[in-house]
Amino acid sequence: MRPDSPGKAAIPLWKRRQRMRALVRRAINLAIALVALFPILWGLSTSFKTTPELATFPPTLLPAHPTLEHYALLFRTGIERYMLNSVFLSAATVIGCLAFGSLAAYAMARVKFRGGNTLLLVIVALMSIPLPSLLVPTFTFLAQLGLLDSLTGLALLYIAYQLPIAVWVLYGYFLTIPIELEHAARVDGYSRFATLRKVILPLSGPGLVAAGLFVVTFAWNDFVVAVAMTSSDAVRTLPVAIYGYLGFYGREWGPLTASAILSTIPVIVVFIVFQRFFLGGMTSGGVKS
Amino acid sequence: MALPETADYWGSRPPQPLVMPRRRRPLLSADEIRAYGFVAPLVVLEILFVVTPLVIGFYYSLHRVDYFELTSFRGFDNYWRVLTSPMVLASLAATAIFAIGALILTLSVGLSLALYLEQDTRWNIFARAAALVPYVISMLVGSLLLRWIFSTDSGLVAAALGPFGLGDTTILADPTAAMGALIFNAGWRDSAFAMILLLAGLKSIPPQLHAAARVDGASAWYRFRHVTLPLMRIPILIAVVRLLIHFVNVLTFALVLTGGGPNGATQTMGLAMYRLGFLDARIGEANALAILVFLFNIVLIAINVVLFSERRRAAP
Amino acid sequence: MTTSVQFRGVTKRFGSAEALSALDLKVEPGEFVSLLGPSGSGKSTTLGLLAGLIEADEGEILIGDRIVNDIGPEGRDIAMVFQNYALYPHMTVFENLAFPLRARGRRRPESEIESRIAAVAHALGLPDLLHRYPRELSGGQQQRVALGRAMIREPKVFLLDEPLSNLDARLRIRMRHDIKALHAAIGSTIIYVTHDQAEALSMSSRIAIFDKGKLQQYASPFEIYNRPANIFVANFVGERETLFLDGAIATDPALCFRCRDEALAIRPGATNLGAVAGRPLKLGLRTEAVELVPADAPAAFPVTVSQIELAGPDIIVYATTGTGIELCCRVPANRPIARGDRLHAALVPEALHLFDPETGAAIALPALENSQGRREPAAAAFAYKDAVQRTA
Ligand SMILES: Nc1ncnc2c1ncn2[C@@H]1O[C@H](COP(=O)(O)OP(=O)(O)OP(=O)(O)O)[C@@H](O)[C@H]1O
Numbered sequence: 001m002r003p004d005s006p007g008k009a010a011i012p013l014w015k016r017r018q019r020m021r022a023l024v025r026r027a028i029n030l031a032i033a034l035v036a037l038f039p040i041l042w043g044l045s046t047s048f049k050t051t052p053e054l055a056t057f058p059p060t061l062l063p064a065h066p067t068l069e070h071y072a073l074l075f076r077t078g079i080e081r082y083m084l085n086s087v088f089l090s091a092a093t094v095i096g097c098l099a100f101g102s103l104a105a106y107a108m109a110r111v112k113f114r115g116g117n118t119l120l121l122v123i124v125a126l127m128s129i130p131l132p133s134l135l136v137p138t139f140t141f142l143a144q145l146g147l148l149d150s151l152t153g154l155a156l157l158y159i160a161y162q163l164p165i166a167v168w169v170l171y172g173y174f175l176t177i178p179i180e181l182e183h184a185a186r187v188d189g190y191s192r193f194a195t196l197r198k199v200i201l202p203l204s205g206p207g208l209v210a211a212g213l214f215v216v217t218f219a220w221n222d223f224v225v226a227v228a229m230t231s232s233d234a235v236r237t238l239p240v241a242i243y244g245y246l247g248f249y250g251r252e253w254g255p256l257t258a259s260a261i262l263s264t265i266p267v268i269v270v271f272i273v274f275q276r277f278f279l280g281g282m283t284s285g286g287v288k289s
Numbered sequence: 290m291a292l293p294e295t296a297d298y299w300g301s302r303p304p305q306p307l308v309m310p311r312r313r314r315p316l317l318s319a320d321e322i323r324a325y326g327f328v329a330p331l332v333v334l335e336i337l338f339v340v341t342p343l344v345i346g347f348y349y350s351l352h353r354v355d356y357f358e359l360t361s362f363r364g365f366d367n368y369w370r371v372l373t374s375p376m377v378l379a380s381l382a383a384t385a386i387f388a389i390g391a392l393i394l395t396l397s398v399g400l401s402l403a404l405y406l407e408q409d410t411r412w413n414i415f416a417r418a419a420a421l422v423p424y425v426i427s428m429l430v431g432s433l434l435l436r437w438i439f440s441t442d443s444g445l446v447a448a449a450l451g452p453f454g455l456g457d458t459t460i461l462a463d464p465t466a467a468m469g470a471l472i473f474n475a476g477w478r479d480s481a482f483a484m485i486l487l488l489a490g491l492k493s494i495p496p497q498l499h500a501a502a503r504v505d506g507a508s509a510w511y512r513f514r515h516v517t518l519p520l521m522r523i524p525i526l527i528a529v530v531r532l533l534i535h536f537v538n539v540l541t542f543a544l545v546l547t548g549g550g551p552n553g554a555t556q557t558m559g560l561a562m563y564r565l566g567f568l569d570a571r572i573g574e575a576n577a578l579a580i581l582v583f584l585f586n587i588v589l590i591a592i593n594v595v596l597f598s599e600r601r602r603a604a605p
Numbered sequence: 606m607t608t609s610v611q612f613r614g615v616t617k618r619f620g621s622a623e624a625l626s627a628l629d630l631k632v633e634p635g636e637f638v639s640l641l642g643p644s645g646s647g648k649s650t651t652l653g654l655l656a657g658l659i660e661a662d663e664g665e666i667l668i669g670d671r672i673v674n675d676i677g678p679e680g681r682d683i684a685m686v687f688q689n690y691a692l693y694p695h696m697t698v699f700e701n702l703a704f705p706l707r708a709r710g711r712r713r714p715e716s717e718i719e720s721r722i723a724a725v726a727h728a729l730g731l732p733d734l735l736h737r738y739p740r741e742l743s744g745g746q747q748q749r750v751a752l753g754r755a756m757i758r759e760p761k762v763f764l765l766d767e768p769l770s771n772l773d774a775r776l777r778i779r780m781r782h783d784i785k786a787l788h789a790a791i792g793s794t795i796i797y798v799t800h801d802q803a804e805a806l807s808m809s810s811r812i813a814i815f816d817k818g819k820l821q822q823y824a825s826p827f828e829i830y831n832r833p834a835n836i837f838v839a840n841f842v843g844e845r846e847t848l849f850l851d852g853a854i855a856t857d858p859a860l861c862f863r864c865r866d867e868a869l870a871i872r873p874g875a876t877n878l879g880a881v882a883g884r885p886l887k888l889g890l891r892t893e894a895v896e897l898v899p900a901d902a903p904a905a906f907p908v909t910v911s912q913i914e915l916a917g918p919d920i921i922v923y924a925t926t927g928t929g930i931e932l933c934c935r936v937p938a939n940r941p942i943a944r945g946d947r948l949h950a951a952l953v954p955e956a957l958h959l960f961d962p963e964t965g966a967a968i969a970l971p972a973l974e975n976s977q978g979r980r981e982p983a984a985a986a987f988a989y990k991d992a993v994q995r996t997a
């Protein structure tokens with residue numbers, strides 16, 4: 001804490017340097033955020049511009065006369081039906097994954113059974129199977145089952161695809177719950193299943209949320225599986241509908257960006273609210289590209 | 290309470306039974322049976338929707354298929370056709386360029402971000418969260434938004450490059466630039482994914498190691514080379530393998546951003562397979578290609594599993 | 606409401622390591638048995654096997670006369686208190702206490718649950734805490750709730766796994782007392798795991814001492830302390846380390862223990878030490894086996910005081926013999942002793958523990974004819990000790 005040479009400003013040099021460095025760091029952090037968010041912000045701005053404004057050059061940064069016309073157009077043509085399909089699928093997938101996932105994760109975390117360790121490795125392998133490589137065979141198989149082009153078939157696929165991650169995240173979480181609580185419940189007269197329901201699950205809020213987040217964002221966002229397995233309008237999900245708009249509206253970027261924003265907003269809201277759980281789940285290794 | 294009499298003076302040796310009673314565990318305990326019941330839904334679903342399709346896909350890949358009708362057995366003919374098809378070969382080349390480019394970009398940006406944002410300060414947490422947004426939103430939507438930015442319609446590229454006399458560049462119409470845009474799309478979306486994987490590795494390095502190296506007068510670069518990198522070997526390898534699996538197979542980027550164009554320059558393997566199966570309806574060949582790609586994936590997945598076990602062994 | 610518990614040749618392996626080897630142990634109805642041993646000796650494993658939380662690899666486990674090997678913990682009608690209490694954090698004290706009474710198969714009507722909780726809460730001084738969550742309780746209160754949750758079902762067998770080790774020293778002594786009172790009141794069979802010998806010695810009707818998965822000795826606290834079955838037990842029990850010396854008893858010219866070219870004189874007493882004279886053995890010495898005697902006593906050897914420690918009303922004197930053996934004895938604090946003093950000491954025959962140097966097992970002395978001292982050797986030793994100290 002050596003004072004600076006007399007006569008200079010009251011703030012010592014080292015302190016000014018420190019502040020300077022902090023400012024630079026903040027500027028860099030802001031730049032990182034801006035690069036990451038720019039396409040979304042630009043899309044957001046575009047979706048509020050009037051159609052004539054979209055054609056001006058050089059492009060305007062913010063809409064001069066903000067309008068909801070593109071959103072109105074989407075809702076006039078029934079985008080809410082696709083959104084509802086996506087909501088339904090997301091809910092079904094979350095419920096299925098958490099129910100089956102907690103059963104399996106509990107058995108793997110708490111019961112010693114032959115094949116348990118192998119199952120863990122199989123789950124790691126399953127988590128890294130890239131979905132695009134499964135599309136054609138799965139399509140072939142679903143066609144035989146008669147489950148093509150149905151929300152049920154899609155939900156079953158989503159559950160199967162996301163179960164490994166759900167199991168993985170829940171497994172990690174269950175391991176952090178003190179084993180004595182489980183022992184206490186067993187000695188108190190509760191079966192394995194009742195212990196899971198009455199003691200383990202009520203204490204697994206964060207784990208369930210983290211697993212649920214992975215599953216729900218997948219189901220809400222998925223495009224490749226849905227576009228491959230469905231074709232009729234009645235079972236179209238939001239991402240497939242957006243892809244359809246790309247063909248239909250072509251270069252009309254107003255409705256296109258508006259639909260993109262409609263798909264993105266729920267995800268970002270969920271992400272902001274549950275950010276902590278997202279990162280917790282991701283750093284535990286349960287991440288899928 | 291009266292103490293029971295111990296016959297033995299030292300009271301230590303309980304009476305030894307003549308024959309040691311033996312009760313071995315039954316082959317499957319009740320608990321084990323219950324555990325199998327608990328994992329049954331998982332196992333059944335995975336077998337049904339992951340394993341079975343692959344088996345059926347393999348079966349189909351050996352046949353001539355006309356609109357889902359197996360018309361004749363072809364042996365490995367489909368494989369031969371696929372491997373000699375110019376479209377598939379071109380897509381292999383495109384995939385290689387894309388995967389390597391995207392891997393280099395994603396990994397270097399991800400590692401830089403992880404190192405730069407390692408400390409849990411508020412501004413760093415904010416930047417990390419922002420960087421993750423492209424990863425959490427729909428891949429389709431992300432590519433769509435980038436397509437809008439790169440398209441000539443938006444005027445953004447022209448406005449940005451105009452001052453350099455490149456005002457009429459059409460990125461998505463130029464093979465090289467389109468591939469660049471595709472790689473950029475991958476980097477924009479997945480760098481944060483790499484960052485998260487690497488951050489987890491960074492955080493598991495004991496801070497004392499860095500402190501000790503600093504006290505010993507090691508420079509930042511020296512510490513990175515000799516402390517961070519060696520300890521990050523497995524996390525980096527895991528990130529490489531997982532990104533590679535993803536980039537080799539992904540089809541959304543190309544389908545939405547470039548549509549595989551111009552002239553097939555950005556048609557990666559995932560997209561080729563999709564074309565073959567869903568647009569050309571050549572189910573037999575599409576399944577053959579899927580099986581081939583899957584065999585390649587199996588290698589990467591196996592490496593991933595080995596790395597995973599190794600990391601668990603290092604830090605259980 | 607009490608029952609016996611029995612292990613018959615029970616073995617438990619984790620991987621290839623045997624956590625418990627061929628355990629034979631019988632606990633009579635209403636007994637209070639402590640399982641005592643160092644960390645990793647298999648105490649918790651024993652308890653877990655009995656509770657059904659761990660499955661035995663070999664052998665039979667009986668509760669009453671029922672073999673329970675293939676019955677899960679929920680079917681064994683036992684209660685358990687855990688070291689970290691294992692209170693359900695998402696339930697209030699009331700719900701924690703009610704939990705065992707709401708289990709399927711032994712569900713009680715809500716009115717009965719309430720009256721039982723009221724009774725248990727009263728007995729343990731918890732009535733004001735019923736609507737708090739575990740995190741809002743002090744360690745001692747949590748401990749009581751854990752006890753209450755175990756009591757409430759009136760189980761036939763109570764298992765406690767180091768229930769007091771997370772409490773501070775004073776509270777621990779009070780809870781020790783409370784648990785003993787509880788045992789007296791309900792009369793259930795109690796099996797109590799601890800690695801605190803003071804707890805085991807003060808509470809139990811019998812103590813089972815474990816080391817490396819093997820039962821070393823199973824006897825009353827008095828026996829354990831005064832007649833340790835082997836070197837391990839002798840060393841493990843006692844407030845400070847037991848000193849072991851290799852040598853042999855000699856009777857020529859007087860009774861003494863020969864070791865490292867030195868003869869440590871043993872004062873006369875009511876034991877038959879002469880019977881094992883000449884046999885190589887290991888001698889175990891606790892503080893009460895050495896005493897300071899006047900220089901002209903019939904049996905004495907010179908020592909030099911090397912260190913003094915205050916221990917409550919007594920002082921512990923460390924004294925070195927001519928060849929450098931460091932002995933240790935206890936004398937009243939009012940005796941003026943200082944470092945460097947040259948004094949005389951003798952070994953107390955009744956307090957000596959003899960072990961086979963090969964096997965480590967205790968060597969039993971043949972009975973002494975016309976002896977009365979044999980029944981309570983320690984009492985005799987203490988009486989003599991007092992007499993010596995008064996004269997010194
Ligand atoms: N689940 C397990 N898996 C593998 N080894 C175990 C397991 N539980 C216990 N062990 C091993 O079995 C041995 C006995 O353990 P146990 O828990 O019974 O010891 P303890 O006497 O209760 O010790 P402590 O006083 O530390 O509680 C130890 O060596 C321990 O490492």
Ligand SMILES: [Mg+2]
Nearest residue numbers: 648649650766
């Ligand atoms: Mg223990």
